[in-house]
Amino acid sequence: MQSSYISYDYAKSIERIDQIIQESENSFEEIKGRSDRSKLTYTNGFYVDCTALFCDIRDSSKLTESHKRPKLAKLYRSYISEVVAILNGDGNCLEIDIIGDGILGIFEAQYTPQIDGAFSTAAQICSLIDILNCKFKKYDIERIKVGIGVSFGRALMIKAGYSGSGINEIVWMGDVVNEACHLSNLPIYSSNHEIFTSEFFYRNLNQDNQNLLRSDYSNNCYRGNIINRGMDAWYRTNCQ
Numbered sequence: 088m089q090s091s092y093i094s095y096d097y098a099k100s101i102e103r104i105d106q107i108i109q110e111s112e113n114s115f116e117e118i119k120g121r122s123d124r125s126k127l128t129y130t131n132g133f134y135v136d137c138t139a140l141f142c143d144i145r146d147s148s149k150l151t152e153s154h155k156r157p158k159l160a161k162l163y164r165s166y167i168s169e170v171v172a173i174l175n176g177d178g179n180c181l182e183i184d185i186i187g188d189g190i191l192g193i194f195e196a197q198y199t200p201q202i203d204g205a206f207s208t209a210a211q212i213c214s215l216i217d218i219l220n221c222k223f224k225k226y227d228i229e230r231i232k233v234g235i236g237v238s239f240g241r242a243l244m245i246k247a248g249y250s251g252s253g254i255n256e257i258v259w260m261g262d263v264v265n266e267a268c269h270l271s272n273l274p275i276y277s278s279n280h281e282i283f284t285s286e287f288f289y290r291n292l293n294q295d296n297q298n299l300l301r302s303d304y305s306n307n308c309y310r311g312n313i314i315n316r317g318m319d320a321w322y323r324t325n326c327q
Contacts, residue, residue: 236270
């Protein structure tokens with residue numbers, strides 16, 4: 088969000104710090120079902136069961152070495168635009184955040200079909216990476232490799248920012264988000280994309296989806312190179 092200039096006053100800053108630290112812990116509620124972000128203030132928060140999906144480009148620092156800025160801009164714009172489009176197309180996706188070249192999706196996860204839906208969305212992103220790399224090759228743009236981490240658990244949803252400035256964001260905090268980010272950075276061996284899931288997320292998938300993944304004992308997770316059949320059919324027809 089664009090900044091709005093307000094002269095800094097350290098005395099008022101100290102007052103705000105005291106107000107935030109002294110907030111009652113009773114104002115942080117457990118929420119069942121879809122959370123209502125309009126009810127968030129600077130003094131409350133919601134605990135929510137959710138799925139976190141984090142998609143991250145590997146070795147992104149090398150892209151800046153091999154590309155001049157116009158090509159780099161095209162790469163990032165197309166990648167971010169279409170990953171966001173996929174996340175936004177899932178009716179259970181509650182929040183989408185862009186963090187550098189990483190993209191975080193937070194999904195409602197009260198029922199098994201919602202968890203399976205997030206897994207299917209991750210598979211769409213895998214197939215998108217194949218299509219993007221196909222297009223990139225035609226325009227002499229570096230191919231990208233992407234890791235997708237998916238976790239299930241409880242997160243704290245808060246409104247964070249500077250009260251009165253108009254600068255604020257909804258922030259999702261907790262192990263579920265950190266775990267998805269960590270999983271997205273595990274080594275990929277044989278493809279340009281792979282999905283990594285936490286054990287708890289895996290145990291809540293249906294049997295068919297569980298069968299698509301294999302255990303990674305060394306990293307205490309499950310992994311698989313999963314694709315969307317329709318998107319993969321387009322890729323095989325047009326890119327091979």
